[in-house]
């Protein structure tokens with residue numbers, strides 16, 4: 207099933223205009239495994255002319271695709287979900303090797319993606335327009351009626367990050383195509399193989415030629431060209447705040463949907479169930495080595511229960527399994543590359559140098575950073591503010607809930623926060639004041655379930671995702687006004 211996307215020498219092809227095309231460009235990027243450095247494939251660094259062809263194909267395909275009934279577009283998603291599950295084992299192996307994700311999480315990413323596709327198809331089929339009578343506005347009567355339907359936007363450029371290479375590609379593609387758009391997928395370079403396999407799944411499901419095209423190449427090289435391409439009608443980007451900010455600076459008059467970095471706080475009050483809190487902090491902070499946008503990235507705990515919480519978190523961290531995801535089930539895996547590991551080590555060193563207490567970890571073997579916990583982190587330390595995207599958590603002790611809110615809101619980020627308390631009034635008091643997209647009460651920060659709205663404020667994003675929200679973001683209202691003469 208996947209043979210067509212690969213040619214000899216382990217070189218991958220791109221799906222353009224319904225064909226798996228061998229790049230004419232002689233330049234290839236080697237994809238090596240973060241686990242052991244082994245070569246797992248070579249992807250084309252596509253030339254500008256090839257990118258242009260992908261845009262032409264997408265434009266032409268979209269004009270036809272938008273007039274296909276929604277129920278038929280939805281059928282492709284149901285089929286793609288079935289095919290994805292059929293190849294789950296094969297794709298899991300590729301994902302483990304390509305991004306070093308542990309087996310359980312890789313498998314669950316794939317099954318979650320199949321659920322996402324089906325739910326997207328169901329949702330699209332059940333969305334309806336509205337008719338608005340004119341007489342609710344002063345001076346108008348019922349002879350004027352606006353019939354509001356939804357129109358696709360055109361060609362959606364979907365740029366996905368390395369950490370959920372299947373899910374965060376499919377969660378852009380599925381809502382976009384069911385809304386009648388065509389999509390150009392530019393997967394993260396480390397994550398491209400998963401992205402290309404996903405494209406093959408859609409192709410096998412019968413997506414018409416050009417409705418889904420793929421582009422590979424380094425974002426630092428082709429990024430500017432693709433985001434400013436005159437053929438782009440919408441950009442759906444997930445990745446770092448740094449790249450997201452650059453895209454928003456250089457684009458013009460193209461709507462953006464962006465999910466970016468975070469520094470999600472777990473706020474712990476004195477009446478919190480500390481066992482539940484510690485379990486959520488450890489699962490939320492360390493799974494996939496903290497390489498999740500919604501990972502718990504700082505703990506703001508009131509002084510009174512801080513010692514107890516530190517003990518419980520430390521105890522639960524002993525259960526984290528560290529190592530090679532190809533050999534065993536682990537929580538802590540090597541980080542995606544040495545640059546990422548170096549960055550985490552810089553933050554660890556800065557916290558140590560400035561006097562934070564190292565409770566657990568702090569050591570590194572290659573790109574594997576052991577789960578690390580610091581207590582008494584102060585606001586002059588980088589770890590209090592920067593997103594490590596690695597397995598290191600700072601504990602910042604606070605006087606009370608108001609100081610926790612103040613510090614939480616001082617962050618440039620505003621993705622999610624968690625509040626642990628048994629007092630619903632305090633939970634709402636804090637939730638009301640936090641400047642974030644979502645507040646979790648007595649649970650770790652997390653994106654799912656995927657039909658909930660998912661958004662970041664401040665430097666954490668623009669616009670709202672979540673199944674219905676994504677379909678709405680990638681379509682626009684079209685008003686046809688009936689003027690009756692009666």
Ligand code: NAP
Nearest residue numbers: 366367368393394395424425429445446449465466467499
């Ligand atoms: P990244 O370096 O920003 O890359 C994300 C995507 O952007 C990749 O496909 C990358 O391609 C591409 N890119 C890089 N430079 C570009 C440019 N100049 N123009 C256009 N595209 C460009 O992020 P990452 O390392 O993959 O992911 C980690 C970051 O993503 C973290 O900050 C994390 O918080 C954030 N994230 C946020 C969410 C969320 O929903 N809020 C979800 C997941 C991740 P290359 O791979 O070729 O460079």
Ligand code: G3H
Nearest residue numbers: 369498499500652653654
């Ligand atoms: O990395 C960012 C993802 O959108 C987070 O999803 O909370 O399900 O891990 P998750």
